Amino acid sequence: MGDGSHLGKVRGLGSSGHGSHHWLQQRLTALGNILLVGFLFVSLIRLPLGDHGAVLRWASNPMVALALILMVVSVFWHLRLGLQVLIEDYVHGPMRLLALVLLNFYAIGGAAYGIFAIVRIALAPAVAGPGGM
Amino acid sequence: MAGNEPNTRPRAPHLQVYKWGPAMAVSILHRASGDGLAIVGAGLFLWWLGAIAAGPDAYAAFVACIWHDPSPEISLFHQITNILGKVVLVGLTWAFFQHLFSGLRHLVLDAGAGYELKSNKLWSTVVIAAGVFATAATWLYILAEAL
Numbered sequence: 060m061g062d063g064s065h066l067g068k069v070r071g072l073g074s075s076g077h078g079s080h081h082w083l084q085q086r087l088t089a090l091g092n093i094l095l096v097g098f099l100f101v102s103l104i105r106l107p108l109g110d111h112g113a114v115l116r117w118a119s120n121p122m123v124a125l126a127l128i129l130m131v132v133s134v135f136w137h138l139r140l141g142l143q144v145l146i147e148d149y150v151h152g153p154m155r156l157l158a159l160v161l162l163n164f165y166a167i168g169g170a171a172y173g174i175f176a177i178v179r180i181a182l183a184p185a186v187a188g189p190g191g192m
Numbered sequence: 193m194a195g196n197e198p199n200t201r202p203r204a205p206h207l208q209v210y211k212w213g214p215a216m217a218v219s220i221l222h223r224a225s226g227d228g229l230a231i232v233g234a235g236l237f238l239w240w241l242g243a244i245a246a247g248p249d250a251y252a253a254f255v256a257c258i259w260h261d262p263s264p265e266i267s268l269f270h271q272i273t274n275i276l277g278k279v280v281l282v283g284l285t286w287a288f289f290q291h292l293f294s295g296l297r298h299l300v301l302d303a304g305a306g307y308e309l310k311s312n313k314l315w316s317t318v319v320i321a322a323g324v325f326a327t328a329a330t331w332l333y334i335l336a337e338a339l
Contacts, residue, residue, distance in 0.1 A: 086302065089295055100288065104333070109259070111251040114244055127241075138230035145227060169238055176241040183245070 085140045091133035098126055115180060124181035131173040139166035214316035221320065222294040225287035233284045285330050290323035 102123075107113050117123055139162060146158045236258075243254035256262065258277030261270040297319050300306050306315055 109255055111248040141226050142230055173238050173241055176245040179245040
C-alpha cells in the first residue's frame with residue numbers, strides 16, 4: 060500500500076476527497092432513475108408481455124431504445140454507487156478490494172450487455188419472419 | 193443488591209437497548225430494497241432484454257420459465273420457477289416502490305427538511321405504507337387486466 064508517504068498511507072482507504080462527488084452522482088442518477096425507470100414501469104404494465112412481436116416493436120422504436128439505453132446507464136451507475144457503500148460498510152480487509160473489483164465487473168459488464176441487447180433489438184430487421192434473422 | 197423495585201432512572205443509549213422506530217425501519221428497507229433491485233432486478237431485466245434480442249423462441253423460453261409454461265406436461269423445474277418468478281416479481285414491485293418513495297424522502301432530507309421528530313416519524317411511516325399500498329394496487333390492476 061504505497062511507499063509510506065502521506066499520500067501512500069491513505070490511498071485506497073477512504074474517500075480522500077471523492078465523497079461529495081460520489082454523493083452528488085448518487086443523487087443525479089437517482090433523478091434519472093425516477094424518470095427512466097418510471098417510464099419502464101408504466102410500459103411494462105401496459106405492454107402485452109407474453110407477445111414477443113409486440114414487445115420487440117415497442118423496444119425497437121428509436122425513442123424507446125434511446126430511453127432504455129439511458130436507463131441502463133443511469134441504473135447501473137446508481138447501483139454501482141449504492142453497492143459500493145454496502146461493501147464499504149460490511150466487507151473488511153482484503154476481501155473488500157476483491158468485492159469492489161467484482162462489483163465493477165458486474166456494473167460495467169451488465170451495462171454493456173444491456174446496451175448491446177438494446178442495439179441488437181433496435182437494429183434488427185423490422186419484419187423478420189421465422190428463420191429470417 | 194437491593195430489592196426488585198423497578199428502576200425509573202433514565203437509561204443511557206445502548207446498542208442493544210433501543211426501541212425500533214419507523215425512521216430506522218425505512219433506513220434499512222432503503223438499503224435492502226436497493227440491493228434487491230441492484231442484483232435481482234437488474235439481473236432479471238438483463239435476462240429479459242437478452243431474450244427479446246435473441247428472438248421469439250428464446251423469449252418464449254424466458255416467459256415459460258418465470259411466468260407460465262404453456263406446455264401440457266410442465267416439468268417440475270418450471271412448476272417451481274413459475275411460482276418463484278411471481279414471488280420475485282411481486283417482491284421487485286415492492287422494492288421498486290419502497291426504494292422510490294424512500295429515495296424521494298432522502299432528497300427532501302438532503303434539502304435539510306423533515307428532521308423534526310414528529311415529521312420524521314410521520315413521513316417514515318407514510319413511505320412504508322405507500323410502498324405496500326402501491327405494490328398491492330399494481331398487482332390488483334395486473335390481475336384485473338388478466339381476467
